[in-house]
Structures are given as C-alpha cells and as structure tokens.
Amino acid sequence: MLNSNNQSITGIESVPIGLNELVEFLKTSESSLSLAMIKGLLKNLSLGDVDIDKLALFDQQRYHRRYLYSDENTQVLMLGWLNGQRSKIHDHMGSNCAVKILKGTATETYFDTSENNQIFATGSSQLNEGEITTSCNDDKHQISNLQGGDQALVTLHIYSPPLDDFNLYSLESAAIEKPTEKDKWMYEI
Numbered sequence: 001m002l003n004s005n006n007q008s009i010t011g012i013e014s015v016p017i018g019l020n021e022l023v024e025f026l027k028t029s030e031s032s033l034s035l036a037m038i039k040g041l042l043k044n045l046s047l048g049d050v051d052i053d054k055l056a057l058f059d060q061q062r063y064h065r066r067y068l069y070s071d072e073n074t075q076v077l078m079l080g081w082l083n084g085q086r087s088k089i090h091d092h093m094g095s096n097c098a099v100k101i102l103k104g105t106a107t108e109t110y111f112d113t114s115e116n117n118q119i120f121a122t123g124s125s126q127l128n129e130g131e132i133t134t135s136c137n138d139d140k141h142q143i144s145n146l147q148g149g150d151q152a153l154v155t156l157h158i159y160s161p162p163l164d165d166f167n168l169y170s171l172e173s174a175a176i177e178k179p180t181e182k183d184k185w186m187y188e189i
Contacts, residue, residue: 016046019055022076023069032073033160035096035134042100042132042158052102056080056154063087063145068156075162078102081153086144089119089169091137095159098134101127104145104153108133111140117174140169 017025022045033041047055057064058080069076081104089111099106109124119140127133135141145153168177 015044017041017044019045019047019051019068026069026071026074026076029073033096033158035098035136038096038098038158038160039132039134042098042156045100045156047102047156049103052154056103056152058082058152070162073161075157075159077157077159079155079157081106081143081145081155083145083147083150083152085153086146087142089140089142089171091140091167091169092135092159092163093137093165093167095161095163095165096134096136097157097159097163098132099127099143100132100156101129102154102156103129104151105129105147106133106153106155107144107146109142109144111142111169113140119169119171 022041025041055066055068055078057066057078060082063079063081063085066078066080067075068078089109106127107124108127110122111119112122114120125133143155145151147153166179168179170177
C-alpha cells in the first residue's frame with residue numbers, strides 16, 4: 001500500500017503513517033499479519049499528543065481498552081492505564097501481538113513455567129515512549145504502569161489474528177485459567 005507520497009508504509013524505510021492510514025492498510029489485508037509486519041506498522045505509526053489525548057480513556061477500577069479497529073484478521077486497541085494498574089499474567093495463543101508505548105513508561109514482566117508447572121518471573125524491562133514490544137503464542141507476560149506519581153500510561157496494541165484464545169496464569173497456583181466467552185468479553189488484557 002502506498003501513502004500520499006507514493007512510499008510504501010510496509011517497506012523497510014521509515015515512513016510516518018497516521019491512524020487512518022494504518023486502518024486503511026489493515027482493511028486491505030486478506031490474511032493475518034506476521035509479527036515483523038505488525039512491528040513495522042507500529043514503528044511507522046505516528047500519533048500526536050492531541051490524537052492520543054482524544055482517544056485515550058481511563059477507568060479507576062482497571063485499565064481501559066478502546067477498540068479502534070477489528071476484523072477477522074486484526075484487532076487494534078488503545079489501552080489507558082492509571083498508576084498501579086496492570087494486566088493479568090497471560091499469553092497470546094495463536095495470535096501475534098505488538099505493543100507501542102504512546103505515553104509514559106510501561107513495565108513488562110516475562111514469565112516461564114517451572115518443572116512443577118508453576119510460573120516464575122524471568123525478568124522485566126521498562127519501555128519508554130515510542131518503544132515496541134512483541135509477543136506471540138505461549139509467551140507469558142504482564143504489562144504494568146509502575147511509574148511514580150499519577151502518571152498515566154497509554155499503549156497501542158495490534159493483534160493478528162484477533163486475540164480470541166489466551167490463558168491466564170497465577171503466581172499462587174499451577175492452574176491455568178481458560179476464560180469463558182463471557183469472561184473474554186469482560187476481561188481486560
């Protein structure tokens with residue numbers, strides 16, 4: 001797909017694209033996107049503070065998910081995180097995921113499974129504005145807003161195919177939770 005300057009938005013070169021161009025490109029996609037393609041799209045995505053502030057929503061009870069685009073191949077969500085909010089520990093079974101930090105600093109914690117089938121943290125990293133993280137299949141992780149003060153975090157997530165199948169994990173038990181259809185709709189990853 002070409003932007004108004006006749007440059008490829010999916011090529012190797014870095015060509016800034018807006019949210020509308022991203023959605024128009026996704027509408028033309030006839031299959032799920034590779035992790036490299038999703039990461040390239042997010043790398044080129046450029047949203048100004050005005051756009052981010054207009055689209056980001058926050059909730060005192062849990063972080064807020066805002067669907068920006070969804071079809072059978074792809075989902076695009078903007079998540080608004082207040083200080084101290086975090087996702088449950090989860091994976092992305094069958095789905096490629098890339099997350100771009102739009103505002104603030106995110107903490108991502110990675111997990112693995114021990115010999116007794118309980119999970120344990122293997123490390124964490126802080127992701128600053130503009131940075132991108134990726135995960136797929138049985139990668140287990142948790143994203144948190146652990147910034148000081150009352151600083152908000154805004155992230156943009158692309159899932160391909162849409163995140164319809166995932167597992168939830170607990171540090172207290174070896175049990176893996178499979179959300180019901182109702183839980184998937186209500187659960188805020």
